[in-house]
Amino acid sequence: MQLNINGIDTRYVLDNEGGGPWLTFIHQLAGDLSVWDQMAGYFRDSYTVLRYDLRGHGHTAVSPDAFTIDDLADDLSELLDRLGAPSTHVVGLSIGGMVAQKFAINHADKVDSLTVVGAPAFIREEARPTFLQRAASVRESGIAGIVEPTLERWFTAEFRKAHPEVIEQIAETIANTPAEGFARAAEALSRFDARAELASIAKRTLVVAGEQDNGTPHAESKLIADTVPGAQFELLNAAHLSPVEVSQRFCALLDAFLRGPA
Incomplete structure (x- = not known):
C-alpha cells in the first residue's frame, strides 16, 4: 500500500492478524521491506507488524531534495500518525538502526522499545568519505557495480555459499535500488551522529551486532548499549x-526482548 508521507509516495505493508502492539521494522541501505519477510511472518500473530520502504528504496519515491537521518525518523513518525498507531516497538537494521535511534530520541512518546541492529552511534570522520564515494560512484556508473562488494560485506563467505537463493534475492533488491535513492541515503548516513543524545533514551533498548561484521565493527554498536541507560x-x-x-x-532474541518487562 502507498501513502504520501512528507511529500514522498511511500510503500508500506501492515500485518495485523494478531491485533497486538505495534512492531515496526526498518531496512538497510540498498534494501527494502522484504528483508523483514521472515520476521513479519513470525511476529504477526502477536503484533501489528509494520514494514515500509525508506525514501528512494523499493517502491518508495526518490526524494527530490537532500535529507538527514532525522528527516527519515520524521517520515516514520508521520507514517505512524497516518496509520493511527499511538506508539510502536521499533527495530532498525544498518541505516534503519540509525533511523531507529533518531526516532527514539526525537519521538520518544511514540516508542515502546528500541532495537538497533548492525548500526553505530555515529559515523567516524575517516569513514565518511567512503559513503560519499559510493554515492558519487553510483550516480556516475549505476548501482550494479556495488552489488558484489555489498554482499561480501553483508554476509560471511560460508552463508553466501550455503544459501545462494537468499543471496540472489538480496542481490536483486540491491540492483533494483534507484541510484539517486541510494546516493541521497548514503550522503545522509555519512553525516549521522547520535552520541550526544543517546543518554536521553529512557525506553528499553536492545543492541545487536555481528561478530564478523567488518562494515560496522561490533565495538561501534556497543557504544550505543554503553550509552543508553x-x-x-x-x-x-x-x-x-x-x-x-x-x-x-x-x-528468538528479539522475541524474548519484546516479551520482557515494560
Whole structure:
C-alpha cells in the first residue's frame, strides 16, 4: 500500500492478524521491506507488524531534495500518525538502526522499545568519505557495480555459499535500488551522529551486532548499549545482516526482548 508521507509516495505493508502492539521494522541501505519477510511472518500473530520502504528504496519515491537521518525518523513518525498507531516497538537494521535511534530520541512518546541492529552511534570522520564515494560512484556508473562488494560485506563467505537463493534475492533488491535513492541515503548516513543524545533514551533498548561484521565493527554498536541507560547488548555469529544470516537466533532474541518487562 502507498501513502504520501512528507511529500514522498511511500510503500508500506501492515500485518495485523494478531491485533497486538505495534512492531515496526526498518531496512538497510540498498534494501527494502522484504528483508523483514521472515520476521513479519513470525511476529504477526502477536503484533501489528509494520514494514515500509525508506525514501528512494523499493517502491518508495526518490526524494527530490537532500535529507538527514532525522528527516527519515520524521517520515516514520508521520507514517505512524497516518496509520493511527499511538506508539510502536521499533527495530532498525544498518541505516534503519540509525533511523531507529533518531526516532527514539526525537519521538520518544511514540516508542515502546528500541532495537538497533548492525548500526553505530555515529559515523567516524575517516569513514565518511567512503559513503560519499559510493554515492558519487553510483550516480556516475549505476548501482550494479556495488552489488558484489555489498554482499561480501553483508554476509560471511560460508552463508553466501550455503544459501545462494537468499543471496540472489538480496542481490536483486540491491540492483533494483534507484541510484539517486541510494546516493541521497548514503550522503545522509555519512553525516549521522547520535552520541550526544543517546543518554536521553529512557525506553528499553536492545543492541545487536555481528561478530564478523567488518562494515560496522561490533565495538561501534556497543557504544550505543554503553550509552543508553540499561541497554542490552548481544553479539551474534554473523556479518552485517544478522536477521537474515542467523534468522532463528535473531528471532528468538528479539522475541524474548519484546516479551520482557515494560
